[in-house]
Amino acid sequence: MQLTFIGAIQVLVGLSLFLAGSIESMFALLLVSTLFGGSAAIVLPMLGGSSIPPAQFALVFMALRLLVPGSGNGTAVGHAARANIWLAIFILYGAALAFIGPRLFAGQIEVTPMRGKVEARYVSMRAYIYSTRPLVFSAQNITTTVYLLGTLLTAITAHVVCLRETGRRRFVRTMAIVGIAHGVIGFLSVLGKGTAIDTVLALFRNGSYAQLDHTYRGFVRMAGLWPEASGFAWFGINWCVFLFECWLRRVDSLWTGPAAFVLAAALLCSTATTAYVGLGVYAGLLMLRSLLFPGALPVDRGLMILGAGLAMTVLVSAVMIAKPALVTDATELIRHMTVDKGQSVSGEQRSFWAWQGLHAFVVTHGIGIGPGSFRSSSLATAILGCTGIVGALAMTIHMISMFKPTRLSTYAPTSDPALNTGAACAWAALIDVIISSLSSPTCDPGTDFAILTGAALALRPIVPHMAPWRGPIRRLPPLTLSPAMALQSAMNGPTFSAEPAE
Known part of the structure; x- marks a missing residue:
């Protein structure tokens, strides 16, 4: 086990916060750590060079801060575990099946492994696309x-912190800062390609991930601190939706508005399929929501969005007039990264990877072959193939309980900042699931999903907390008794008023 310089910095900060910091500050460390998607805090040579990312490493200090004797968080942790029970069922069942499934179904199915090549050489391109090997237990x-258990711990942590108003505010403000940093670093990775800036950014891409080429016909694709453009876009779209929803619902608008704008600009310039699909899906859902639920889009916010759209149209038109060749090349780049991708070798291979999950589900009769057993390209089919009926059902119920589709606060802003923040988390988590169902290689929904769903369940509980009534009590007019009832009342003694006490 080797500690990297990023891990060493986390140890110093984490221990300092453990000794003298608050639980909100420790959670902020976890949120900032999610920014380093291409980094490694610890390298594990004994597990084939696998690494522990900074976000997972920050969870160690977060767990210590939550569970240390005398912290007073035991009740909150128990409540968070009950609120996330369906996510816990999904993860604990998957964790057990990760060790049982590959041995139970060994040799009965062939799969593409999570890591490593099946053969050193391939006789044809078709052999490369459809390369598989018999199912075996592996380090993956x-x-x-470990990642799945980290996801569960992250969800519980987010739930505990966001139960407090100070935690909710720290969560929103920290992610606004992280969002701005993510967008700015993305632009620096493009503008500083081949310079000292690129060298500095490369120091943070020390994880055991394939560092892909980010150029195409002279265009530099935006990757930031991530190993590839799609990962950069995936992280960006999740938090862009969250921050935009917060701005739409007037939650810390001075921070969430600029952060959402910076992220949206970075995503539009990223040339990543994930970014364009995510933005398109969210824009479509927002328009549908505005049509079906009056007040879902406040008038002033709608005018600002319209103004930004007009300004972008004018800017694109000016560029088309001034640099028509640049526009043609950019259009070709976007077409290559979107429309042509489904018909490429990569698209065909990803379709095969996604199909493996359905095949594993059928072969195992709905049991699953265990997380980490094969590489997928869809969260949905990975869940089916890895965790079977149990995992798919648990995850579905968790999503419904988190999103709360029957509540008006899901679709329209309210006067309660907690409800608005929870709804923003719910929409961002929904977009995250949609995107990961098109590109995720594993059944682990990830750290972003855990933070968003854990916070959503804390801020919008299943049974709303009713505030005690402080208004005047309406007194009932006195009843007029008949002579017979008056005589019976006198014989039975005094009666007590049924009116509520003040």
């Missing part, structure tokens, strides 16, 4: 289980 079953 172990590492995926």
